[in-house]
Amino acid sequence: MQREKDQTATTQLPQVQEARNPGMALDLDWVASVQANTSAIERRAATLPGRRSVKKDYQAAWLLKAVSCIDLTTLSGDDTPGRVRRLCAKARQPVRADILDALGIERLTTGAVCVYHEMVPVAVEALAGSGIPVAAVSTGFPAGLSPFRLRVAEIEESVKAGAREIDIVISRRHVLMGNWQALYDEVRAFREACGDAHMKTILATGELATLRNVARASLVCMMAGADFIKTSTGKEPVNATLPVSLTMIRALRDYGERSGYRIGYKPAGGISKAKDALTYLALIKDELGNRWLQPDLFRFGAS
Numbered sequence: 001m002q003r004e005k006d007q008t009a010t011t012q013l014p015q016v017q018e019a020r021n022p023g024m025a026l027d028l029d030w031v032a033s034v035q036a037n038t039s040a041i042e043r044r045a046a047t048l049p050g051r052r053s054v055k056k057d058y059q060a061a062w063l064l065k066a067v068s069c070i071d072l073t074t075l076s077g078d079d080t081p082g083r084v085r086r087l088c089a090k091a092r093q094p095v096r097a098d099i100l101d102a103l104g105i106e107r108l109t110t111g112a113v114c115v116y117h118e119m120v121p122v123a124v125e126a127l128a129g130s131g132i133p134v135a136a137v138s139t140g141f142p143a144g145l146s147p148f149r150l151r152v153a154e155i156e157e158s159v160k161a162g163a164r165e166i167d168i169v170i171s172r173r174h175v176l177m178g179n180w181q182a183l184y185d186e187v188r189a190f191r192e193a194c195g196d197a198h199m200k201t202i203l204a205t206g207e208l209a210t211l212r213n214v215a216r217a218s219l220v221c222m223m224a225g226a227d228f229i230k231t232s233t234g235k236e237p238v239n240a241t242l243p244v245s246l247t248m249i250r251a252l253r254d255y256g257e258r259s260g261y262r263i264g265y266k267p268a269g270g271i272s273k274a275k276d277a278l279t280y281l282a283l284i285k286d287e288l289g290n291r292w293l294q295p296d297l298f299r300f301g302a303s
Contacts, residue, residue, distance in 0.1 A: 018296070020198075021261040023191065023225030026184040031219055036211035036247055045242035048279050059278070064108060066277040067094050069295050070302045071135060071266065073114040075234070081122045088113055088126035110302075111295035112165055116141075117158045124162035135165035135200070139190060142204075142233035144169035148186075155193040166190075167200045169233060172207045175217045183217065187224035200228035200266060200299075203248075206238030211247045218251035228264035234301055239269020245280065249287050265292070268301025 054062055072091045074083060091110040100108055114135040115123050123134045136158035140146035146154075155166050168190045174183035191199050201221040205214050218229050229248055232239035245267050252263040265288075267280055277300065284292050292298050 018262055021222065021225060021227060021259070021263055023188065024223050024259060026181060026220065026223055028180060031180050031216050034212070034215045034219055034251070036215045038211050038243075041211060041243050041246050045246050048242055048283055049275070054278070060103065062278055062281055063274055064095070064103070064105065065293060066274075066281060066300065068108060068111060069293075069298050069300055070094070070110040071112045071114045071268075071299045072110045072302055073234075074119075075114070075116060075137060075141075079116065079119055081119070084113075084115055084119045084122045085126045087115075088123055088132075091127065091132050092130050111299050114165075114167065114301075117154060117161065117163075120158055120161040120163050133164035134162060135167055136161075136163035137167045137169075137233075139168040141167070141169050141202075142235040144171055144204075148189075152189060152193045155190060159193075159195055159197045163197055165198045165200060166194050167202055167230065169202045169204060170217070170221065172204055175203075175208050175213050180216070180220050183220050184224045187221050187226065191225035198227040199225070200230050200264070201226040202230045202233055202268075204233055204236055205231045205241075205244045205248075206236040211243060214244055214247050215251050218248045219255060222252065222255045222259075222263050226263060228266055228299070230266040230268055230299075230301075232267075232269040232301075234269035236269070240267035240271055240301070242279070242283065245283060246287070249284065253288060262291070262297060264297040264299070266299040266301060271300055271302070 072087055074087050091113045094110050095108055109130065109132050112133045112135045113123050113127060114137065117136050120134055120136050127134060138154045138158055139151035158166060170183060171186060187201060203214065203217050208214050208217060221229055229252060231244055249265050252265060256262050271277060271280065284298055
């Protein structure tokens with residue numbers, strides 16, 4: 001990271017309204033051409049945690065930036081309306097007011113609150129007037145193995161309930177079998193069901209076997225209209241890692257250069273320390289630039 005105090009790191013700037021990715025026809029030649037040099041990616045990723053970090057005021061600024069990009073999440077079988085309301089209160093005020101005053105920050109919120117469908121109405125009510133979107137996990141989360149019509153209906157019901165973002169899961173078997181047409185058709189149908197709600201496409205990268213599969217799946221999902229690509233459900237044995245993140249953000253950079261549309265990125269699962277958050281922010285800044293350091297294009301998963 002550069003040592004100057006970037007404006008993007010210190011304030012929660014208004015989100016720029018970008019033209020939404022409409023997707024494109026599936027280009028199998030492009031998909032087949034995508035490769036991933038695993039050893040080179042792992043070498044590059046290994047250098048990131050050991051890099052000199054920002055200090056003092058600069059570090060505080062970047063940590064506040066990380067907070068603004070959190071999807072504050074509860075996805076437990078024992079969730080209650082009270083727990084969700086408390087989570088929403090935390091999303092509205094994630095940092096104590098006296099600390100923000102001392103830092104000269106007027107307002108700071110998390111990027112979104114993420115819940116199961118059943119809790120969407122509770123979260124929508126609790127966040128009314130805050131501008132914080134409710135995200136709903138959908139499509140048979142986390143395995144994505146319920147009947148297809150039910151997965152589509154689940155999206156539609158969450159949108160009707162007020163969810164402005166939908167986190168869908170893909171069928172991993174399509175990737176493992178190289179059935180890119182099936183993956184494209186599935187994600188395209190999910191995107192249509194989302195309507196105006198933004199779709200965050202979870203690849204469950206820990207179950208995709210290779211970085212090449214991750215890169216190709218990322219590309220196909222963007223072709224199908226994904227607004228975000230996301231590493232994991234947080235329920236897999238292996239969730240977000242730096243090599244996977246590097247692979248995915250280079251795929252979205254390539255897609256953006258060819259299509260003209262910016263796609264968001266969300267690493268999820270296993271990011272629980274401040275130092276880890278700074279490492280991911282540094283990776284995004286280095287590979288994509290400051291524009292991606294805003295909540296409309298970058299999120300962390302945080303339970």
